[in-house]
Amino acid sequence: xxxxxxxxxxxxxxxSAERDxxxxxxxxxxxxxxxxxxxSKVEEAEKAGVKSVPALVTSNGNVLHINFGASIEDLx
Amino acid sequence: xxxxxxxxxxxxxxxSAERDxxxxxxxxxxxxxxxxxxxSKVEEAEKAGVKSVPALVTSNGNVLHINFGASIEDLx
Numbered sequence: 001x002x003x004x005x006x007x008x009x010x011x012x013x014x015x016s017a018e019r020d021x022x023x024x025x026x027x028x029x030x031x032x033x034x035x036x037x038x039x040s041k042v043e044e045a046e047k048a049g050v051k052s053v054p055a056l057v058t059s060n061g062n063v064l065h066i067n068f069g070a071s072i073e074d075l076x
Numbered sequence: 077x078x079x080x081x082x083x084x085x086x087x088x089x090x091x092s093a094e095r096d097x098x099x100x101x102x103x104x105x106x107x108x109x110x111x112x113x114x115x116s117k118v119e120e121a122e123k124a125g126v127k128s129v130p131a132l133v134t135s136n137g138n139v140l141h142i143n144f145g146a147s148i149e150d151l152x
Contacts, residue, residue, distance in 0.1 A: 004100060020134045024080060025100045058096045066140050 004029060005057045007045045009036040013069035014054040021056065021066070030056070035075050042075050080105060081133045083121045085112040089145035090130040097132065097142075106132070111151050118151050 006021060008014035022030060035042050035053060045055070049063040052071050056064040082097060084090035098106060111118050111129060121131075125139040128147050132140040 016138060017140055020132075020136070020138050020140060021100075024097075024102070024105060024132075024134070026102050029100055056096075056100075058100070060096070062092060062096050064093055064096060064142050066142055 003031045004059050005031045005033055005048075006054065007033050007035055007041075007050050007057070008054040009070050009075055010034055011053070011069040013067050017054040017066045017069075035072075039075070042072065046072055079107045080135050081107045081109055081124075082130065083109050083111055083117075083126050083133070084130040085146050085151055086110055087129070087145040089143050093130045093142045093145075111148075115151070118148065122148055 006018060008018055018032065033041050033045070035045060048057045048061070050057065050072055052065055053069045053075070054066050056066060058064065082094060084094055094108065109117050109121070111121060124133045124137070126133065126148055128141055129145045129151070130142050132142060134140065
């Protein structure tokens with residue numbers, strides 16, 4: 001994985017965090033995945049270690065859970 | 077406040093998150109404050125809404141709590 005992936009579920013906490021992170025980051029360095037719309041990716045996120053959204057999985061595989069929007073369990 | 081401020085306290089969770097965020101962000105956009113060393117800034121962080129470290133206060137004043145290293149109460 002060469003890009004960081006930002007997983008969210010469209011909640012207000014998620015959207016706000018997304019805007020803040022993207023403002024901060026170098027262009028095109030972060031892929032955005034909306035788990036509410038792309039439910040097939042919930043398993044991928046969970047395997048990466050995502051426990052709640054919004055979360056950022058960095059290119060080296062670390063998971064940063066940012067604030068708390070929703071549990072990954074609630075997205076299944 | 078024009079810069080984002082990353083507050084941490086030197087814990088492993090903090091240092092790891094710091095590295096990940098700085099890798100992602102555009103150079104010089106984030107100021108780093110070590111609350112364990114600059115204890116006079118704990119009050120400033122608390123006023124900004126920081127409840128635990130590591131946390132990023134964005135330039136527009138939003139607080140992103142990232143994972144969990146230590147409570148701000150424990151740094152007083």
